[in-house]
Amino acid sequence: MNQLEEIVRLARGVLGGDLVGAYLHGSCVLGGLRPASDLDVLVVSGRSMDERERRALLGGLLGISGSGDGARPVELIVVVQDEVRPWRYPPACDFLYGEWLRAEYEAGKVPRPEPMPDLALLITMALTADRALTGPRLTQVLAPVPHSDVVRASVTAIPDLLDELDSDTRNVLLTFARIWTTLATGQIRSKDAAAEWALAQLPLEHRPVLEYARQLYLNYRYSEEDWSETLRAQVRPHVHHVLSEIERLSSPSQSPSRTFRS
Numbered sequence: 001m002n003q004l005e006e007i008v009r010l011a012r013g014v015l016g017g018d019l020v021g022a023y024l025h026g027s028c029v030l031g032g033l034r035p036a037s038d039l040d041v042l043v044v045s046g047r048s049m050d051e052r053e054r055r056a057l058l059g060g061l062l063g064i065s066g067s068g069d070g071a072r073p074v075e076l077i078v079v080v081q082d083e084v085r086p087w088r089y090p091p092a093c094d095f096l097y098g099e100w101l102r103a104e105y106e107a108g109k110v111p112r113p114e115p116m117p118d119l120a121l122l123i124t125m126a127l128t129a130d131r132a133l134t135g136p137r138l139t140q141v142l143a144p145v146p147h148s149d150v151v152r153a154s155v156t157a158i159p160d161l162l163d164e165l166d167s168d169t170r171n172v173l174l175t176f177a178r179i180w181t182t183l184a185t186g187q188i189r190s191k192d193a194a195a196e197w198a199l200a201q202l203p204l205e206h207r208p209v210l211e212y213a214r215q216l217y218l219n220y221r222y223s224e225e226d227w228s229e230t231l232r233a234q235v236r237p238h239v240h241h242v243l244s245e246i247e248r249l250s251s252p253s254q255s256p257s258r259t260f261r262s
Contacts (some may be wrong), residue, residue, distance in 0.1 A: 003039055003064055003071060010060040011043050011078075014053050015185050018046040020081055021135020025126035027190065038099065041133065042126045043078040044141055048094050054110050061097045062105060073099035077122065084123065089149045091119040120145045120153035125188050147186060152180040155250050158243070158260050169227060169235060173213040176242045183249040191217055198242070206238045 004024075012019050026040030049057065057078075065074035078095035093116035101109070123143045130138050158179070165172045171191075178194040180201075181187065189197065195214040199207055211229055216225055227235075 003074065004041070004133055005038070005066045005229060007041055007061075007074065007076065010057065010064065012134070014049070014057045014139070015043075015045050019135070020044040020046055021138065021141055022133040023126045023129075023135075023138045024077070024131040024133060025122055025129060029077075038073045038075045041074065041076045042122065042138075043076060043095075044081050044135070044138075045078055045094065046081060046219060048080050048113060049078070051110070054112075057095060058097065058105055058110060062102070065097070065099050065102075076101070077116075079119065079121070081141065084119065087145055087149070089120065089152065090115040090117045091123070092116065093119060102158045117153040117156045120149045121182075121188060124150055128188070136241070150188070151250060154182055155246070158246070162239075165235065165239065167250075170213040172224060173210055173235070174217055176239060176246070177210060180242055180246050180249070183246060198204055201245070202238075202241070206234075206241050209234045209238045 005018070008022050012021055021044050023042045023044070024040065026041055027037040041097050061074060061076060065071070074097065076095075076097040076125065077093055079091070080094050081096070083092045092113055094113050095111045096114075096116070097105075097111060105111075123142060127138055127142060127144060132138060157175075161175055174191040174195055177198040178191060181189055181194040181197045184201075185197070192214050195210055195217075199210055199214075202210065212227075212231055
């Protein structure tokens, strides 16, 4: 049984008849899996989970998610159908599992319901792909997200991304490229496709760091990542430029570049 089949079986075992469906999003449906890609799954439920169910889902995912022997990291999000249809902002996430949070889970943390603006982008990507692992087509389950909320969620994410710039450089640079691309074109593209679009818009001096991040994404696991001092020195000037473009395209009340901390 592959990981996706295990995830569906686990979700069905926890939610029973309240499982509306499970759907792929992310790299799986935007350009294909890369060496460090997660398996991104959106689960739609008819109700919120109780404590026992949360612990059962978490325990199962800790066993399924991995990074060795062919097992990929899993990012799984559960939304309650009535909490996101009709759409409202900020949307609520009923449960989030991500491998980057494994240490907290193993220390006893259990995912709880919380607002999650990023769901505006995630649901938009999942609706565009419309790839069901189980259940009806997602377009029959959830309504489209207004583009204004996709933009709003993208800009809202910028301060947290800046906090991760030094520790997760490749993904932050690629995510900024995706935000810029989305605001400029109205499309949510794969990380490498967004980077390709952004590279064509950038001045020559700001291209090397994004091209390197793109090559890392396409070809290397995180353990193989290495940034030279020369490239590191170019990261923040590149980010300043991209954020100025994002600010220009976003509404006057939103000022992402002003949140940048050197």
